[in-house]
Amino acid sequence: MVTADLSEYYAVVNNIQDGYFETDLAGTFTYTNAVISEIYGYSREELTSVNYRQYTDPVNGKKAFKAFNKIYRSRAPGRLINYEIIRKDGTRRQVEIAASLILGKSGEPVGFRGTVRDVTVRKQMEERLQRSEERYRTIIENIEDAYFEVDLKGKFTFVNEAVSKNLGYYHDELIGMDHRHYAEESTARELFALFNRVYRTGVPVKAYSFELSRKDGRKGFCEISVTLIKDKQGKPTGFRGIARDVTERKRFEERIRHLATHDTLTGLINSFMFRELLQENIEYAHRYQKQFALFFMDLDGFKIINDTLGHEAGDQVLIECAARLRRVLRASDSIARLGGDEFVMLLRDVGEVEKAAALAEKILAVIREPIDLGGSEYVITGSMGISIYPRDGEDLHTLMKTADLAMYSAKEKGKNNFQVFSPEVKPLLHEKNLFSEFLRFALERDELFLEYQPKLNLKTDAISGVEALLRWRNPTLGLVTPLQFIPVAESTGQIIPIGRWVLEKACKQNVAWQRQGLPRISVSVNISQRQLLDERLIGDVEEALAESGMDPELLELEIAERTVLSNLPRTIDVLKRIKDTGVKLAVDDFGSGYSTLSQIRFFPIDSFKVDRSLISSAPANEISKVVIQAIFEIGKLLELTVVSEGVETPEQLDFVRDSSCDMMQGFYFAKPLSPDNVARLLKEHEPRPL
Ligand code: C2E
Ligand code: MG
Ligand code: MG
Numbered sequence: 001m002v003t004a005d006l007s008e009y010y011a012v013v014n015n016i017q018d019g020y021f022e023t024d025l026a027g028t029f030t031y032t033n034a035v036i037s038e039i040y041g042y043s044r045e046e047l048t049s050v051n052y053r054q055y056t057d058p059v060n061g062k063k064a065f066k067a068f069n070k071i072y073r074s075r076a077p078g079r080l081i082n083y084e085i086i087r088k089d090g091t092r093r094q095v096e097i098a099a100s101l102i103l104g105k106s107g108e109p110v111g112f113r114g115t116v117r118d119v120t121v122r123k124q125m126e127e128r129l130q131r132s133e134e135r136y137r138t139i140i141e142n143i144e145d146a147y148f149e150v151d152l153k154g155k156f157t158f159v160n161e162a163v164s165k166n167l168g169y170y171h172d173e174l175i176g177m178d179h180r181h182y183a184e185e186s187t188a189r190e191l192f193a194l195f196n197r198v199y200r201t202g203v204p205v206k207a208y209s210f211e212l213s214r215k216d217g218r219k220g221f222c223e224i225s226v227t228l229i230k231d232k233q234g235k236p237t238g239f240r241g242i243a244r245d246v247t248e249r250k251r252f253e254e255r256i257r258h259l260a261t262h263d264t265l266t267g268l269i270n271s272f273m274f275r276e277l278l279q280e281n282i283e284y285a286h287r288y289q290k291q292f293a294l295f296f297m298d299l300d301g302f303k304i305i306n307d308t309l310g311h312e313a314g315d316q317v318l319i320e321c322a323a324r325l326r327r328v329l330r331a332s333d334s335i336a337r338l339g340g341d342e343f344v345m346l347l348r349d350v351g352e353v354e355k356a357a358a359l360a361e362k363i364l365a366v367i368r369e370p371i372d373l374g375g376s377e378y379v380i381t382g383s384m385g386i387s388i389y390p391r392d393g394e395d396l397h398t399l400m401k402t403a404d405l406a407m408y409s410a411k412e413k414g415k416n417n418f419q420v421f422s423p424e425v426k427p428l429l430h431e432k433n434l435f436s437e438f439l440r441f442a443l444e445r446d447e448l449f450l451e452y453q454p455k456l457n458l459k460t461d462a463i464s465g466v467e468a469l470l471r472w473r474n475p476t477l478g479l480v481t482p483l484q485f486i487p488v489a490e491s492t493g494q495i496i497p498i499g500r501w502v503l504e505k506a507c508k509q510n511v512a513w514q515r516q517g518l519p520r521i522s523v524s525v526n527i528s529q530r531q532l533l534d535e536r537l538i539g540d541v542e543e544a545l546a547e548s549g550m551d552p553e554l555l556e557l558e559i560a561e562r563t564v565l566s567n568l569p570r571t572i573d574v575l576k577r578i579k580d581t582g583v584k585l586a587v588d589d590f591g592s593g594y595s596t597l598s599q600i601r602f603f604p605i606d607s608f609k610v611d612r613s614l615i616s617s618a619p620a621n622e623i624s625k626v627v628i629q630a631i632f633e634i635g636k637l638l639e640l641t642v643v644s645e646g647v648e649t650p651e652q653l654d655f656v657r658d659s660s661c662d663m664m665q666g667f668y669f670a671k672p673l674s675p676d677n678v679a680r681l682l683k684e685h686e687p688r689p690l
Contacts, residue, residue, distance in 0.1 A: 612646025
């Protein structure tokens with residue numbers, strides 16, 4: 001199986017009338033259903049270690065080996081294989097097997113699976129049919145398979161009960177009817193050709209299956225064997241044959257095919273099937289010099305939905321997204337789920353970048369529509385990468401890789417957008433893998449450290465606190481900035497232990513400064529989204545405070561605006577619980593583009609930090625100035641402390657001071673410093689106007 005739900009699969013397997021088995025490549029059973037033990041006369045337990053050589057004689061064993069070997073080499077499912085088996089009690093049975101390869105994760109053969117039918121009675125029947133003309137009349141009335149005779153035009157001249165049962169017509173209605181009555185036009189034509197071939201060559205046809213239409217309109221599948229009837233002079237007078245209703249088996253085979261090629265959750269095709277389609281499409285596009293586009297989409301923040309609202313909500317999101325994708329794309333496009341929250345689309349007629357971009361925009365827009373989960377609406381966005389054949393890759397591997405890289409670049413660019421592949425994004429993935437690989441050891445190898453950027457109170461000109469900023473120096477990578485590695489640590493979950501370490505370290509440092517007799521200042525620690533929604537956060541905060549003995553009042557957690565407003569009602573709840581521990585809360589990067597100012601009043605916060613991008617454009621840009629002043633006003637109304645981030649010039653400082661901002665942080669006053677340099681600054685700094 002590729003990704004299908006196995007329990008569902010085996011439930012089907014155990015309910016069918018045919019024997020179902022799986023073996024390893026050597027032909028030893030690894031799974032059998034109950035019917036197999038009936039046929040082979042061994043218990044299911046005994047069968048688990050039985051190899052095919054144990055229940056065949058050398059001649060039949062060879063026959064079986066040949067047939068399976070052919071499946072192995074061609075990789076195509078085997079047609080019906082007939083041979084004789086020896087049961088545990090020594091009796092012999094004729095079996096008919098339909099088998100195919102089981103492929104492992106990377107497409108390598110790992111065994112065989114198939115269905116077995118005991119056809120002993122049918123085989124005997126066929127033999128007898130050939131031998132004796134008188135005896136068979138009585139037999140055929142008693143067999144379950146349908147027996148029929150038709151004239152040279154294909155009209156029924158004789159049918160037994162089973163034919164009536166299969167087709168739903170009375171016996172008398174059937175006589176004189178031909179295949180046009182029980183098969184669709186194209187099938188009827190095929191049947192005509194088949195009978196014609198038997199007529200011309202005299203060679204019987206075995207196990208030919210086709211779709212039939214019953215009297216009541218229901219469809220079914222039927223398998224027939226046909227031989228020519230000749231009169232005493234050897235002149236053909238008609239045909240006789242056996243038909244069997246194989247509807248159930250066909251449905252079962254289809255179900256298996258579906259399970260093996262589709263994603264059970266969303267009903268989209270799975271990655272195995274998608275790769276096949278993509279490969280075919282590459283060959284087609286190559287031959288006819290066509291272009292096409294490949295879209296990779298990953299849902300943003302899906303893990304958080306899954307972790308906080310549960311898997312059922314996560315599943316619902318995936319199902320909904322799949323339905324939306326189906327809605328916007330055409331039937332001729334292929335959509336698959338690669339696993340997790342990754343979707344991939346093959347757009348056959350999209351060759352130009354402009355067209356791909358327009359379509360990507362459309363897809364992202366429908367994904368963005370709110371989803372109702374348990375009564376609350378959530379907004380989920382997607383990040384999309386696009387590659388175009390043959391421009392961005394001429395083979396499957398390169399195309400998938402370039403689309404994936406482009407998607408990663410879309411994530412980097414702030415999510416909820418799409419990127420068309422360009423050679424510049426190539427190093428990105430490399431970087432991402434490299435970072436997460438090296439990050440695994442960063443903590444234990446002591447490669448992380450903190451710098452502290454002072455915060456100046458504009459009313460008193462005293463240093464009121466510092467913000468802890470994480471640094472990572474790796475012997476191979478050099479100094480990596482938090483903007484580079486924190487998103488990676490977020491996506492891998494490594495941020496959790498790292499964040500815990502930052503909390504501990506910052507609290508201990510704060511207490512250490514005080515022990516040196518330096519002024520009592522606060523310390524701020526940045527908390528990322530993943531941390532905020534992690535159950536362990538509150539415990540970690542409490543532990544850091546307890547271990548260091550720091551006053552909770554002096555600890556401030558900074559949470560980015562986009563995290564605070566990320567539409568999870570749970571966020572407010574978590575923030576309230578954090579507040580209960582006595583620590584302070586600040587909204588970081590305020591005004592960076594995600595917020596609606598009006599929402600801020602719902603959050604139990606103490607301060608907000610106006611984003612650097614706003615401050616840096618401020619004195620020159622009138623609009624920015626008005627926006628910042630409005631933010632300051634709101635801060636005052638809500639009685640929050642307002643901090644300006646990234647103050648770099650005296651003009652900016654004058655502006656924020658005159659606009660009655662409470663505090664400021666920025667290179668103009670101080671860069672992030674080592675603990676010793678902070679101590680020095682605290683000692684030397686005298687409150688005075690700058
Ligand atoms: P942030 O929390 O908004 O931190 C302020 C960033 O702006 C810092 O960058 C700081 O060095 C920089 N900065 C401060 N003043 C100025 C200025 O006047 N001009 C300019 N150009 N830059 C200034 P840094 O240290 O690279 O950190 C970037 C971001 O990484 C932080 O933004 C924060 O979101 C995140 N981060 C840093 N440390 C941690 C941590 O321990 N945990 C988590 N989760 N995130 C962290
Ligand atoms: Mg910060
Ligand atoms: Mg900031």
